[in-house]
Amino acid sequence: MRDAPFVLDFAALSERDRPLVGGKAASLGALLAAGCPVPPGFALTTAAYRYFLEANGLTGLFRLDHSVGANLDEAAAALSRRVEEAFLAAALPDDLASELAASYARLGQLVGSAAAVVAVRSSAADEDSQTASFAGQHETYLGIQGFEQLARAVRRCWASAYTPRAIAYRVHRGLSLEDAAVGVAVQVLVEPRAAGVLFTLSPRTGDRSLVVIEGSWGMGQAVVAGEVTPDEYVVSKVTLEILRKQVNPKPFRYRRGGPDGSLVREELSPEQASAPCLDDAEVVELAQRARALEKHFGYPIDVEWAITDEPAKGTIYFLQCRPETVWSQKERPAVTLAANNPIMAIAQTLVRPVGNPRS
């Protein structure tokens, strides 16, 4: 019955494991392998998911019932409800549950807590590929604590492969509904002082000589969801000098610690709101790590990052890394010299320089 492991530590993963653990977990493994600081965690494999389905007799569940409505939307909504109810009602098989519990306990030991606070994310194999970004299609549960919450979050992640949107997407792409095998990433949830995103090119112009970092106080949700105007730091990828710094007021932050692991929104004093969320050394270190990572992968990336002051001030974590998809797809006109001749190029440039309306 068991042809593959149910649980794999991030450190054991690489991009090759994408079919087994899904894109998100595989990319976290790849980040670790590239020498990036990643909060500790493990992946539940698609084998664990299949084992759960089979042990609970749920393999025949995924048929669109067109009798409930004429159109796809209604059928998908019905199937989605059916899947979620069934998954949450079904128990994890004992051997899977005990493996999950053991891995979870090991995370607790790492962070010195009986019950580590973790983020639980679905990790689908078709997510986060270089040519298409389906960010947000699957679920993330933050602030999960204790085995009960964990087991529930895992099942909800599995069910998230069958949101009405995901179902519609699979149908449109001609993908089989049964094959929506999904992995789950369980990761220690850091409580950052500041967090945000960064790009190894300029999101404004596609300039690849820059690293652009956006950040705000607390957890990264405020930045990712666009709820605050983050601080922006522009760093030269070549010299690692901070070229521009735009510090904006960031009036609140998200912290973990709400009931059921939800996040708490906390208003900040005007002084803290308008203070820069990173110091220069942190900005440079983020840029330096992003530069190394881009070089490792060989293409421009965007990264979700967080920075904590524990155990040491300015401890950087990369939470997620994806290929940059907007500018990487765009064809920049080749920069050439007229007639491949620098002397002719000089005359041509003087006639039509950049930024001159005559050009």
Place this chain on the structure above:
Amino acid sequence: MSGALRFPSPFEVGTPPGAEGWEQLYPYYLLFSEDRRAEEERRLWFFNGMHFPEAMTPFDIITAEAGYLAIGEMSSRMFCIPPAMGIDFRVLNGYVYISPTPVTDPAQIEQRAAWFQERAGYYYANWRTLYDEWKQKLSAEVERLVAIRFPDLPEVEPAEYVFQRRGYGASMDNLAAYHDLIDSIFRVWQIHMEIVMIGFAAYFTFYDFCKKAFPEISDQQVTRMVGAIDVSMFRPNDELKRLAKVALELGVHDVFLANGSGEQVFAKLRASEAGRRWLAEWEKSADPWFYMNTGDGFQHHHRAWIDDPTPVVSVLADYIQRLQRGENLDRDTASLREERDRITQGYRELLATEEEKQAFDQILALTRDVYYSIEDHKFYVEHWYQSRFWNKVRELGRLFVAGGFFQDVEDIFLLHYTELERALMDLLLGWSIGTVPRGPKYWPGEIARRKRIMEHLRAWAPPPALGVVPEVIGDPAIIMLWGITPERLRAWLSPEEGNVLRGFAAAPGVVEGPARVVLSIEELQEVKDGEILVCSVTEPSWAPVLARVRGMVSDIGGVMSHAAIVAREYRIPAVLGTGVATKRIRTGQLLRVDGDNGVVTILD
């Protein structure tokens, strides 16, 4: 849209009280006038404080005439820079205002591009050889200049003139010497611009390439890839470092540490054997390197180190003390070169294709060759030649003092060079005829009047620009050398935002420190270690002082200005071209200079 944005019209700017009649000090063709008013009011004129920061005496305006004649000749007529004719200029209340002259007709631009390609192309293709020849050409000009003699006017001519049937005497010699002198400076400035204008064109092409490949690349980063390292401008200072070491070896260092004028120090040195040996070492470096002047050679009162060593004595004292503390004064050219190569390699790697990398290599190689001379030439013309030129003018001044025209040799600088020719004729007529020339009656009073006018002109604060702000500034040299862009002009016009001044991010880094506002070269001596130098314009000959300051802020200057280059070399954060720094900042105020973003903040 920008029509609403304008500086005062040149016709609205009045005469400073006490300077009435200043117009008579300058030639008619350099004045704003009613007969050209329509044309003059259509243009933007900006104060060229970078080259002419002070009110110019009537004679000194010759550097502007020679310079702009040469820029015009080379850009418009010789090499045919496609979009640019020359730079027009006017004198207003003694200050030099300039205005670029774009070519706008596309057909004309295309025609000029073809000429340019052929003509400038010849220079680019042979650049290294041509630049070597250029240096020889300039050395020959200096030799010719030095050889010019203004003979005394004797009671009777030497007998051999008669017996060798020479046929002409001292009046003709002086007349010819005057013409040689004036021809010399005009010719040298043509030779100067021969390489500068097309040199900038090459640099601009590399700049344009970088902007296309990396849309947000800063001017500073581009400059750092082509920055010349072993250029002559650094040599005089290196020679001073050598002499500081020699002073310690010979044990004469105490002479420098006892605060004295250059004259006193040199007198003391002459009194001892060790001192005389040090002076012999000084002589070895003196020609050409100590023809470095304290300004940029555009004005006669910027004396060369060799003529007045006072400023360098304190620099020598500073170097001696640093050597005693065990500091290494040598410029770390290896690490500068390493940094330049690392940055270049970094950008090159980020290019998309092998073709782009090849194109980058090609234009970079050409630009580096050319840019080297752009940096290097400055010493030869603005310092070596100009210092000797002013001294030669003083020799002519002596003739007039002897003839009773002037009380002081320096009075000669209060006459325009064309007036000088007439004064010379007055002097020679009187001498040869044996009558009394008019000069001794006319010039002393006129010179006293002109001195008073000059005083009032010097006290006047010239507005940064005159006329209408254009939508586009097409002339690359104007943008890169002077830092004039439509944005900058608008910033100069906009109301001040609290304690913040904006300018060009000319050299990276952020520092805080007390301000030291320096309005003249004389005040440079007051600068203390760790202060932030605030000045109208900085010159590379100030380098010894820059080694001591923590940051630099100027009214005028772009990322390609020499001040920017020296600041990067010394790794001092610099914000240049703020337009108003010397007016808004007072000595002692705490400043933050953000050389990464081009922002100066007055902290108290």
